Every structure is written in structure tokens, then in C-alpha cells.
Amino acid sequence: MTRDEIVIAIKDIIATIAPDEEVSNLAMDVRLRDQIELDSMDFLDIVMELRKRYGVQVPEEDYMQLSTLQGCVDYLGPKLESKSLVLTALKG
Amino acid sequence: MSDERRYYRGSTDGKKPRTSDPLAKARGEYDLIVIGSGLAGMTAANVLGSLGHKVALLEQHYNFGGMATWFKRSGGHVFDVSLHGFPVGMVKTCRRYWSPEIASRIVQLDGIRFDNPQFHLDTTFTREDFTEKLVSQFGAERSTVEGFFDYLRGLNYYDDPRDTVADCFERFFPGRNDIHRLLLEPIAYANGSTMADPAIAYGIVFSNFMSKGVYTFTGGTDWLVAKMKDELRRNGVELFNNVQVERITVENGRATGVVAHGRQLRARAVLSNANIKRTILDLVGREHFAPEFAREVEAVRLNNSSTQVYIGIREGCSVPWITDLLFTSTREQFDSPALCDFRGQSRTFSFYYPKVRPGSERFAIVSSTNANFADWAKLDDATYVQEKARLIEETLRELERYVPNIREISDHIEAATPRTFEFYTQHVQGASFGTKWEGLRPSMELSSHIEGLYHSGSVGIIMSGWLGAANYGVITANKVDLFLRAAAQTAAGGR
Ligand SMILES: Cc1cc2nc3c(=O)[nH]c(=O)nc-3n(C[C@H](O)[C@H](O)[C@H](O)COP(=O)(O)OP(=O)(O)OC[C@H]3O[C@@H](n4cnc5c(N)ncnc54)[C@H](O)[C@@H]3O)c2cc1C
Numbered sequence: 235m236t237r238d239e240i241v242i243a244i245k246d247i248i249a250t251i252a253p254d255e256e257v258s259n260l261a262m263d264v265r266l267r268d269q270i271e272l273d274s275m276d277f278l279d280i281v282m283e284l285r286k287r288y289g290v291q292v293p294e295e296d297y298m299q300l301s302t303l304q305g306c307v308d309y310l311g312p313k314l315e316s317k318s319l320v321l322t323a324l325k326g
Numbered sequence: 327m328s329d330e331r332r333y334y335r336g337s338t339d340g341k342k343p344r345t346s347d348p349l350a351k352a353r354g355e356y357d358l359i360v361i362g363s364g365l366a367g368m369t370a371a372n373v374l375g376s377l378g379h380k381v382a383l384l385e386q387h388y389n390f391g392g393m394a395t396w397f398k399r400s401g402g403h404v405f406d407v408s409l410h411g412f413p414v415g416m417v418k419t420c421r422r423y424w425s426p427e428i429a430s431r432i433v434q435l436d437g438i439r440f441d442n443p444q445f446h447l448d449t450t451f452t453r454e455d456f457t458e459k460l461v462s463q464f465g466a467e468r469s470t471v472e473g474f475f476d477y478l479r480g481l482n483y484y485d486d487p488r489d490t491v492a493d494c495f496e497r498f499f500p501g502r503n504d505i506h507r508l509l510l511e512p513i514a515y516a517n518g519s520t521m522a523d524p525a526i527a528y529g530i531v532f533s534n535f536m537s538k539g540v541y542t543f544t545g546g547t548d549w550l551v552a553k554m555k556d557e558l559r560r561n562g563v564e565l566f567n568n569v570q571v572e573r574i575t576v577e578n579g580r581a582t583g584v585v586a587h588g589r590q591l592r593a594r595a596v597l598s599n600a601n602i603k604r605t606i607l608d609l610v611g612r613e614h615f616a617p618e619f620a621r622e623v624e625a626v627r628l629n630n631s632s633t634q635v636y637i638g639i640r641e642g643c644s645v646p647w648i649t650d651l652l653f654t655s656t657r658e659q660f661d662s663p664a665l666c667d668f669r670g671q672s673r674t675f676s677f678y679y680p681k682v683r684p685g686s687e688r689f690a691i692v693s694s695t696n697a698n699f700a701d702w703a704k705l706d707d708a709t710y711v712q713e714k715a716r717l718i719e720e721t722l723r724e725l726e727r728y729v730p731n732i733r734e735i736s737d738h739i740e741a742a743t744p745r746t747f748e749f750y751t752q753h754v755q756g757a758s759f760g761t762k763w764e765g766l767r768p769s770m771e772l773s774s775h776i777e778g779l780y781h782s783g784s785v786g787i788i789m790s791g792w793l794g795a796a797n798y799g800v801i802t803a804n805k806v807d808l809f810l811r812a813a814a815q816t817a818a819g820g821r
Pocket residue numbers: 361362363364365366367384385386387390391392393394407408409410411412516569570571572599600601632634694747750751752753757758759760782783784790791792793795
């Protein structure tokens with residue numbers, strides 16, 4: 235996955251978890267929870283989806299790294315390098 | 327196994343000998359065994375089944391659902407035990423971890439009413455409406471009310487739990503016993519909160535409700551649990567009812583399975599939805615834990631228990647619209663411990679109209695109070711029967727203020743007490759809402775004491791109620807999934 239694809243991967247996971255939220259305009263450097271309504275259960279879901287879709291483990295102490303899209307790209311970049319993008323919500 | 331006894335349908339406090347082996351179809355080994363089918367146990371099992379793990383769910387009762395339960399009585403009566411209301415968050419939780427169909431059955435209550443010597447009001451039980459009432463009816467400053475809501479919303483569960491509900495109320499609304507009643511009474515019924523509990527526990531639950539009001543399921547608890555069972559089976563979870571787990575087996579500091587009906591079932595991980603104290607001190611046994619941890623668990627306080635009176639309305643009769651949820655009291659002043667009084671003056675009525683079970687024309691009313699187990703446990707059998715009758719009579723007298731002809735239109739009445747709750751759910755002392763705050767830590771940390779052993783279920787006040795229990799099931803499922811994946815990798819010789 236390229237860095238751009240990682241952004242799409244995260245947006246797709248958010249769109250799956252929170253179908254009522256608009257994900258296309260999310261800013262890279264602003265905390266996700268300041269842009270859309272995400273609570274701690276939502277974050278847990280993001281982590282579980284990452285594991286389910288890509289086999290990526292995010293230990294609890296690293297959850298903070300996923301607070302912005304840029305943070306996700308930086309943290310997940312190396313872990314997702316060799317994986318290919320899986321889309322469910324943003325298909326078509 | 328003729329000495330084993332199980333509940334039989336239609337019995338209120340009896341068990342009869344078992345005739346068949348409930349574990350006949352069980353395999354010898356699973357990835358995960360879940361003990362107990364409360365909302366936490368079922369939700370965890372469903373999430374982990376859907377992730378591909380081989381899961382068995384063992385429940386001692388013949389019904390699944392734990393405290394999320396119902397029962398039927400002749401005359402066509404159906405009574406829901408714990409379907410009084412939950413926060414809107416349940417919609418999201420059901421959609422994600424159960425099914426869109428289940429989520430689509432959640433609807434907002436139409437009415438919530440308070441009636442006591444200090445005030446009378448109808449409310450949507452939302453922040454907007456409470457703010458309006460606190461300002462216009464109770465004369466509080468708007469900025470103070472906003473400050474109170476913001477303070478509670480801003481609390482995090484790693485914050486200092488020493489700020490109590492009483493401290494917090496006194497800071498924002500000093501000396502306003504009536505406001506304290508409005509703010510605490512409903513939450514006390516929802517999860518056993520008291521003035522002495524940490525403000526954070528109260529704040530999380532109160533804020534959850536205040537976001538959008540109070541919700542319920544159309545179709546009733548029986549519909550819900552039937553759908554959940556379908557979903558569990560679809561996700562490959564094997565369901566076993568009438569199975570009393572006797573012991574969790576531990577070898578070399580690792581959980582290896584359970585013993586039920588004299589038979590060992592093996593698993594890579596065990597998740598207990600039984601009461602946390604019972605799990606650690608009885609099912610595992612304190613000898614498997616460091617003494618200081620066992621002492622910590624021993625010291626965990628339980629939440630209160632409950633009494634209920636179930637009133638079935640005769641076929642063809644009806645109750646005019648009053649409200650859905652009625653918080654009533656004849657006590658002049660609010661006093662948090664008095665909510666558990668043996669001869670309490672405060673109760674909630676849940677009115678079940680035909681809208682609850684579309685297609686049915688029936689009505690039912692359920693009265694609930696908080697209660698202390700000890701008050702009921704010490705009674706001899708004859709006094710116990712008398713006291714149940716007294717409870718029913720007091721409840722009817724109270725209800726007559728709202729439904730004057732209740733005695734004519736009802737044709738089934740029975741009561742449940744803390745003894746009843748203990749008997750059916752096996753919660754220590756019939757605890758209705760798990761444990762006080764300090765139960766959270768041992769529950770969350772259990773796997774660091776015994777590898778592969780997890781707990782999920784009402785603890786710490788915040789993890790109780792339908793929403794809290796279900797979400798805690800997911801939180802624990804996430805940990806179990808991580809553990810099982812790592813174990814599978816090790817077994818496969820992977821890195
Ligand atoms: C009277 C009353 C009214 C309530 N009203 C509401 C309400 O309106 N809204 C709300 O949100 N919440 C309400 N609650 C609280 C809510 O019902 C509970 O918090 C929630 O259902 C608890 O779920 P749980 O997963 O923690 O466990 P439980 O429901 O307690 O389930 C535990 C399960 O484990 C089983 N078990 C225990 N030991 C064993 C063993 N050794 N072997 C096999 N099985 C075992 C038990 O039989 C039980 O099924 C109410 C509770 C009561 C008592």
C-alpha cells in the first residue's frame with residue numbers, strides 16, 4: 235500500500251464503522267475525534283478492523299498514534315507496506 | 327447425575343432433576359469457552375465467533391441473556407425483567423456487534439415522569455430538557471447547569487475516582503436536595519449508583535443517557551435474545567444451556583478449560599461472564615492467585631440487589647397512557663441509601679403497552695426497587711412469603727394513585743426479591759449491577775494473573791447495564807482475539 239492508499243484504507247474503515255459520518259473531507263493533521271464523532275468504542279473498532287483486514291496489531295499503548303490521519307500514515311506505513319488495500323464501505 | 331438439578335419452566339423458585347446430558351454434542355476442545363450468556367458474554371462470543379474462533383458458550387439457565395431476561399405466565403402474560411431503558415449508544419453497539427435488524431428495533435421511550443413530594447415533571451431525559459427544567463422549574467443558574475454537564479462529560483475513566491457524586495453535587499448545587507434527587511434517583515435505579523460512589527462512574531452513565539434520552543426494544547427481550555441466538559449460531563458459536571460450570575482449570579499459571587457436569591472441556595482461553603468475585607474466588611480458586619490479589623478481590627464491594635413486582639393486565643383490559651417510566655416516591659426528602667430500604671418508599675414503574683410487542687394487545691406493569699440482599703436473606707420461609715405479599719400490597723396501593731382500577735384489571739401478580747435474583751443469575755448476593763468501582767481493575771487485569779483467563783460483565787458501575795455490559799464484552803473480545811492470534815502463531819511456529 236502506498237501512503238495515499240493507507241489514507242483510503244483508514245477512511246474506508248471509518249466509513250464502515252460510522253456510516254453516518256462524511257469521511258471524504260477529513261483533514262490530515264486535525265484529531266479525528268475533533269472532526270467527526272468518534273468515541274473510545276469507535277477507536278477500538280478501528281484497531282479490530284486493522285487486525286481483521288490486514289493482520290496488523292496495534293497495542294493499547296500505541297492507540298494515541300492513530301489520533302490523526304497523518305499519525306495513522308506514519309505509524310501504519312511500515313506495517314502496511316506489503317499489504318493490499320481492502321475496501322468495503324467506499325467500494326464503487 | 328441424578329443429584330443435579332435445573333430450573334424448570336413455570337417455576338419461581340424450584341429446580342428439578344436433570345434427565346439428559348446438556349453437553350452431549352460438545353467437542354473436547356475449543357479456542358474459547360465463554361461461561362455465562364449475559365449481554366457481555368454473548369456479545370464477546372459473537373464478536374469472537376465472527377472473527378473465526380471456535381467458541382462454546384455455556385449457560386447454567388435454560389434461557390440465554392442473563393439478567394436481560396423475561397418470563398411467561400398463564401393467561402398470556404409476558405414480563406420483561408430488565409427492559410426499562412438504556413442509552414442511545416445501544417443502537418450503534420447492536421448494529422456493529424449484532425445485526426442491523428436488531429439495531430432497527432431500538433426506539434426512544436415516549437415518556438419519563440417524576441412524581442415525589444419535592445417535584446412533579448415529565449421529561450425527555452436529555453441534556454436540553456434537563457437544562458430547561460433545572461433553570462425554569464428549579465431556579466438554577468444556566469451557566470452552573472452547563473458547567474455541571476460539561477464537567478461530567480469531560481471526566482475520563484483514568485481520572486481521580488476520589489471525587490464522589492456527593493462532592494460533585496455539592497459543588498454545583500449546594501444544599502439542593504431536590505436537584506440531587508432529580509440527578510441521582512434514575513441513575514441509582516439504572517446501575518446502583520449512590521452519593522458515595524465516584525463521580526466518574528455516575529458521570530459516564532448519566533452523560534450517556536443525557537445525550538439523546540432513554541431507549542428500549544420493540545419486540546421485547548424474548549425477541550431480542552432469540553435473534554441474538556440466531557446470530558451467534560450464524561457466526562459458528564456453539565450454544566449450550568443448562569450447563570453449570572463448576573470449575574475453571576488452571577495448569578502452570580494458564581487457563582486450560584472448564585469442568586462442567588464432571589467433564590473437562592479444553593480451551594486455549596476462557597472468558598467468564600459470571601460474577602467477578604465468584605469467578606476468581608470460587609471457579610478458579612484463590613490458591614491460584616497471589617494472596618494480595620485474592621484479598622483485593624475479596625474486598626470488592628457489590629452493588630445492591632433489587633425487588634420487582636410484576637403485574638399482568640387481564641386480556642381485553644387496558645391501561646390508559648400515563649408514561650413509559652415513572653420514578654415515584656412518597657419520601658419527603660431524597661436520601662440515597664434509603665432507595666434500598668426494606669420498606670422503601672421509592673419505586674419505578676415501567677408501563678408496557680402493546681407498542682412494546684407489536685401485534686400483541688397486552689399490557690403489563692413492572693415495579694422495581696433497589697434492595698439489600700441481607701434484608702431478605704435473613705428471613706425464615708414463612709416471613710419471606712409474608713414479606714413478599716406485603717411488598718405486592720404496598721406496590722398496588724402506590725400504583726392505585728396512577729391506575730385507580732388496577733386491582734380489577736390485573737389477573738396475575740408476583741414478586742421477585744434479591745433471593746430470586748441470586749437464584750437465577752448466581753450473582754453473589756443477587757447483585758443487580760455487578761460491583762462497585764474497585765471491581766473494574768481485577769476484572770480488566772485478570773489475564774495478567776492467569777494467562778488465557780478473561781472476565782467480562784458488570785463491574786465498576788460503568789460496565790453495567792445493557793450497554794455497559796455489551797460494550798465491555800467487545801473490549802474483552804478484542805483482548806482475547808489478540809491473545810488467540812498470538813497463541814496460534816506460536817503453535818504454528820511463526821515469528
Ligand atoms: C431488576 C433489574 C432491572 C434492570 N434494568 C435495566 C435497564 O432497564 N436497563 C439496563 O441497561 N440495565 C438494566 N439492568 C442491568 C442489566 O440487566 C445488567 O447490568 C446486565 O444485563 C448484566 O449483564 P452481564 O453480562 O454483566 O451479566 P448477567 O446478565 O448477570 O449474566 C451472567 C450470566 O452468567 C451465568 N452464569 C453465572 N455463573 C455461571 C456458571 N458457573 N456456569 C454457567 N453459567 C453461569 C448466569 O446464569 C447469567 O446468565 C437491570 C438489572 C436488574 C436486576
